[in-house]
Amino acid sequence: MINVGIIGCGSIGVKRHIAEYEENDNVKLTAFCDRVVSRAEAQQKIYGGKSYEKYQDLLEDDSVDAVSVTVPNHLHAEISIAALKAGKHVLCEKPMGLSTEEMDRMIAAEKESGRQLMIGHNQRLIKEHQVARDYVATGKLGKVYAFRTTFGHPGPEEWSVDGKESWFFKEDEAGMGAMGDLGVHKADLIRYILDEEIVEVGGLISKEAKSFSDVDDNAVCILRTASNAVGTLQASWSFYGLEDNSTTIYGEKGVLHLLGDEKHSFVFTGRDGTVVQENYGGIQTNDEEGQAKKSFVMDAFIEALVMDERVPVTADDAKKSVEIILAAFESDRTKKIMMEE
Template sequence: MINVGVIGCGSIGVKRHIAEYSENKDVKLVAFCDRVLKRAEEQRTLYGGGAYKDYKELLADENVDAVSVCTPNYLHAEIAIAALEAGKHVLCEKPMGVTLKEMDAMIEAENRSDGQLMIGHNQRFVKEHEIAKEWIASGRLGRIYSFRTTFGHPGPEKWSVDGRDSWFFKEEEAAMGAMGDLGVHKADLIRFLLDEEVVEVGGLISKEDKDFSDVDDNAVCILRTESSAIGTLQASWSFYGAEDNSTVIYGEKGVLRLLNDEKYSFIFAGADGEVVKENYGGIQTNEDTGQSKSSQVMGRFISALEKDERVPVTAHDAKKSVQIILSAFESDRTHKIITGE
C-alpha cells in the first residue's frame, strides 16, 4: 500500500489524480494541500487524512510515501525537489519545468534521493498510442516520412476551478500557455511513437485570442527527427468546437490515423489497399474523471513503486520534451530554426 499526498487540489488534482488514486486498491490518500485551504479540506472530508495550506507541512508528514504535484508550472521544480529531499516519491504534472536549469536541478535532486520522479505524460498510456508505437517499431509502416499531431480545445477557462482568473493565464505562474499545457504532450508523444529525438525545431507562436491572458494561445511548429522525418505540431486554446487530439503518421507502407475519426480511434490505410479500423476507447478528456477512458498515469506510477521498478516516464526523458517547446519559443523569438540533439 502506498500512502499518497496530493499537492494542488484544483481541477487536475481532483478530477484526475485524486479520482484515479481513489479507485486504486494499492493507494491510500492520506494528505491534501492547496493554497486555498478550503479545497484541501474538502478532499480531507471525503477521504480522511490531513489538510494543509503549505506544501512544506505536508512533506513533513511521515505518513506520506509519495506525492502528486498538481500546482502552477512555476512551482513544479521547487516542490518536486523539496519532496525528493523529504524522502518522497514524486509524480509531477507536465510540463516538468519551465527552464533547463530547474529541470536539471530536479534530475540532480532525484539522483541524490531514494525517491523516484515521474512526469505525467498521459498520452503515452493511451492504448491507440501504445499499439501505434508497436506497429512503427515492428516496421509495419515502413520508414516514417512525415507526421502531424494536434491538440486543441477552447482553453482552461472552460474547466479550471478559477475560470478566467486561473494561473494558466498568468505568465509569472504558468510561463507558457497552450504550448506548455498542450504542446508538450504532443512533443512527448512524437518522441514516444517514433522512438527518436527531435533535432530541429521551427516555431510560430501567438497570443491573439484571449485578451485576459498573458500567455500564448496558438502555436504551429515544424519538427525534424533524427531519421529526417518531418512533421507539424499544433497546440491551441482556440478550438471552439470539438476538441482535436489527433495524430497522423505517414509511412512508406501506409498512413496511420490516431484519434482522428469519431467512430474509429485507430485507422490504418495501407499502400497495398489493406484497411484496419479499430476503436480502443479513445483518450480521456477534461470531462472524464477517474478511470473512465483512463490514462492510467497514476496507476503506472503506483505500480512501479509497488514493484520497485523504474517509473515509466523519467525526468531525464521528460526534459527532452520540454526542450522541444523551449526551442519553439526561441525559434519564434529569433525567426530561426533551432538545432538540438
C-alpha cells in the first residue's frame, strides 16, 4: 500500500489526482495540503488522514510515501525538490518547470534522493497514441514526412476553482499560459509517437483572447525533427464551443488521424487503400463526460512504485518537452528559428 499526500487541492488535485488515486487499490490517501486550508480540510473530511496549510508540514509526515504536486507552476520545482529531499516519491503536474535551471535542480534532487520523480504527461499513456507509436516504430507508416498536433479549449476559467481569478492567468504564478498548459502536452506527444527529438523550433505566440489574463492564450509553432520531418503544434485557450485534441501524422505509407473523428479515435488511411478504424476510448477532457475517463497517470505512477520499476514519464524526458516550449517563446521574442545546440 502506498500512502499518498496531495499538495494542492484545487480542481486538478481534486478532480484528477484524488479521484483517480481513490480508485486505486494500492493507494491510501493520507494527507492533504492547500494554501487555502479549507480545501485541504474538505478532502480530509471525505478520505480521512490529515490536512495541512503548509507543504513543509505535510512533508514532515513520515507516514506519507509519495506526493502529488498540483500547485501553481512557479512552485513545481520548489515543492518537488523539497519532497524528494524529504524522502517522498513525487508526481508533479506539467509543465515540469519554468526554466532549464529549475528542471536541472529537480533532476539532481531526484538522483540524490533515491526516490522517483514523474511528470504528469497523460497523452502518451492512452492507447491511441501508443498504437500510433507502434505504427511508426514497426514501419507501418513508413518514413514520416510531416505532422500537425493541436490542443485547444475555452480555457481554465471554465473549470478552475477560482475562475478568471485563477493563478493560471497570472504570469508571476503560471509563468506561461496555453503553452504551459496544453502546448507542452503536445510537444511531449510528438516526441513520444515519433521517438525522436525536435531540433528546430519557430514560435508565434499571442495574448489576444483573454483581456483579464497576463499570459499567452494562443500559439502556433513550427517544428523540425532530427529525421527532417516537419510539422505544426497549436495550443489555444480560445477554442470556444469545441475542444480539439487531435494529431495527424503523414508518412510514405499513409496517414494516421488521432482523436479527430467523432466515431473513431484512431484512423489509419493507407496509401494502398487500406483503412483501419478503431475506438480505443479517447482521452480525458474538461467537460463532464470527459472527466469520467481515466488519465492513467496516477495508475502508472503507483504501478511503478509498487513494482519497483522506473516511472514511465521521467524528469529527464519531460525536461526536453518543456525546452521545446521555452524555445518557442524565445523564437517569438527574437523572430528567429531556434536550433538545438
